[in-house]
Amino acid sequence: MSKDSVTFTIDGVEIHAKPDQSILEAAEAAGVYIPRLCHQKELLPGGHCRVCTVKVNGRPQSACTFPVNNGIVVENNTEEMTALRRSIIEFLFVEGNHYCPSCEASGDCELQALAYRLGMMAPQSPYLYERRELDATHKDVYLDRNRCVLCGRCVRASKELDGKNVFGFEERGLRKRLSVNSAQGLAGTDLTAKDRAASICPTGCLVVKRQAYQVPVGQRSYDKAPIGGDVERKKATV
Numbered sequence: 001m002s003k004d005s006v007t008f009t010i011d012g013v014e015i016h017a018k019p020d021q022s023i024l025e026a027a028e029a030a031g032v033y034i035p036r037l038c039h040q041k042e043l044l045p046g047g048h049c050r051v052c053t054v055k056v057n058g059r060p061q062s063a064c065t066f067p068v069n070n071g072i073v074v075e076n077n078t079e080e081m082t083a084l085r086r087s088i089i090e091f092l093f094v095e096g097n098h099y100c101p102s103c104e105a106s107g108d109c110e111l112q113a114l115a116y117r118l119g120m121m122a123p124q125s126p127y128l129y130e131r132r133e134l135d136a137t138h139k140d141v142y143l144d145r146n147r148c149v150l151c152g153r154c155v156r157a158s159k160e161l162d163g164k165n166v167f168g169f170e171e172r173g174l175r176k177r178l179s180v181n182s183a184q185g186l187a188g189t190d191l192t193a194k195d196r197a198a199s200i201c202p203t204g205c206l207v208v209k210r211q212a213y214q215v216p217v218g219q220r221s222y223d224k225a226p227i228g229g230d231v232e233r234k235k236a237t238v
């Protein structure tokens with residue numbers, strides 16, 4: 001057993017990984033897609049959404065935060081994991097107000113793409129239709145909390161990549177919401193359209209203004225290939 005390499009299995013397939021990788025990173029390097037929503041390569045793992053849940057030696061764990069280890073047995077692409085992830089996505093749809101046909105992120109939205117990939121049909125729970133605030137005060141960036149999935153990407157990107165602290169969370173449970181560090185709304189913050197935080201949202205919650213329909217519907221990322229296809233294509237060429 002080498003100190004520089006770790007060997008474990010995902011769905012019975014042997015994977016070789018670096019000792020400092022998470023399960024999600026090792027899987028991705030081997031061409032195995034583990035669905036995820038809050039994870040972004042550029043950011044420290046957040047562990048917020050649990051869409052990446054896998055079973056490790058029979059116990060549910062988040063693949064983006066769980067380190068690889070010799071001999072662990074990981075279950076990823078099973079009916080049970082798919083059903084669990086689908087129910088997480090369903091809850092996000094019923095908690096928020098996601099009107100895909102009228103959303104400028106449609107076709108590029110990771111929530112929508114995951115719903116398709118995981119086979120979501122009509123959600124099993126009633127829609128909450130919560131009233132959520134919009135913030136159009138900023139000259140270049142628009143914030144629509146109806147589409148927020150509380151993944152924390154913008155919060156982490158503003159802090160870790162932009163060196164600012166524009167976004168945060170307030171309240172808890174169903175009342176938890178994305179906040180900004182100015183009582184005047186986004187316009188009162190030092191956010192710019194060039195900040196990574198302005199473009200890292202997986203849905204249409206944070207969008208840069210005047211760019212919405214530059215790529216026509218039908219020609220966007222997930223109109224062409226399902227989410228995760230890029231990772232799986234890597235495997236085909238390994």
Ligand code: FES
Pocket residue numbers: 035036037038039046047048049050051052053062063064065
């Ligand atoms: S992607 Fe792992 S918890 Fe969100």
